[in-house]
Amino acid sequence: MGFLARRTPTPPGPAAASGPPAAPVTPVRLNWHHDRPFGWKALPEPARHALASAGWATTAPLAASSYTPTTRRDAGGRYWRDTDAWWIDRDTLLIVRAREALERLGTGPDGRPQLRRACGGGTVRFTTHPLTGPSPTGQRWRRPQQPTGPVGGPGDVRLTDASIELLPRAVQAEIGRPTGQVAIRSYPPHGGYYDRVYAYRRVSPAELLVVAAVRECGAYPDPDTAIDAADWHITTYRPQVGAPAESAVAM
Numbered sequence: 001m002g003f004l005a006r007r008t009p010t011p012p013g014p015a016a017a018s019g020p021p022a023a024p025v026t027p028v029r030l031n032w033h034h035d036r037p038f039g040w041k042a043l044p045e046p047a048r049h050a051l052a053s054a055g056w057a058t059t060a061p062l063a064a065s066s067y068t069p070t071t072r073r074d075a076g077g078r079y080w081r082d083t084d085a086w087w088i089d090r091d092t093l094l095i096v097r098a099r100e101a102l103e104r105l106g107t108g109p110d111g112r113p114q115l116r117r118a119c120g121g122g123t124v125r126f127t128t129h130p131l132t133g134p135s136p137t138g139q140r141w142r143r144p145q146q147p148t149g150p151v152g153g154p155g156d157v158r159l160t161d162a163s164i165e166l167l168p169r170a171v172q173a174e175i176g177r178p179t180g181q182v183a184i185r186s187y188p189p190h191g192g193y194y195d196r197v198y199a200y201r202r203v204s205p206a207e208l209l210v211v212a213a214v215r216e217c218g219a220y221p222d223p224d225t226a227i228d229a230a231d232w233h234i235t236t237y238r239p240q241v242g243a244p245a246e247s248a249v250a251m
Helices: 045-053 169-175 223-228
Strands: 028-030 063-066 070-073 079-088 092-107 113-132 137-142 158-160 180-186 193-204 207-217 232-237 245-250
Touching: 045 092, 045 113, 045 245, 063 180, 063 193, 063 207, 079 113, 169 207, 193 223, 207 223
Parallel strands: 028 158
Antiparallel strands: 063 079, 070 079, 079 092, 092 113, 113 245, 137 232, 180 193, 193 207, 207 232
16 A cells, blocks of 8 residues: 555645546455454453463553464364464563363264363463663554545455555565564444554564554545545554563463
8 A cells, every 4th residue: 555655744846747647546455354353352361361460461562462263182182272472562572372271062063072161271371572672653644635536436445364455555565574463443432443453573583673553534434435545653663672581371
């Protein structure tokens, strides 16, 4: 989405020569899954409580998310569920794996085992990296005014599964291939959308790049059209990464 530009004053200059009108921009939209939780709160509540009790992830993060849980079975017939997550603030990079023990209740109509979380079974293993460096910086990116005239219809929208493709092209180029990324959409009571995109990349063993972006729109003329035109407020953080420390707590 390179059609977005920084809100930076442009010095006056001679009028540009007339030319052909700019081609309409094709909006990029995420394949949203409204029935699936995303973000840090998708980490099981017992795991979040165990981390908080140990003094970790107790403040608002700069960026955080979790991945889709994975259910596994060992050779002895025991089941467990792993949920991986990451959490970043000014001072800490936290990499988490929450492992929940499961017990089998039987077999479902589709032949799959029916499982539930075992009482008192579970461990949270996590790695902490101290972060140091300059303060995060913020920018506001806007969509320049588009030429009047007909634009593409509802079918002229490109869908993506990559969260960072919602962001300005320059920001995508800066972060490159992220180590972790997520997009979260919420629905304010007054209507419209509130979007958040979080991503980070381990540039090197000693350097981290973090991007946290938010945008918001109302319901006019419709939420999808309004959010496509909304400004992005993007925070970027480039800290140095210290030596890791590994720990574990019981759920």
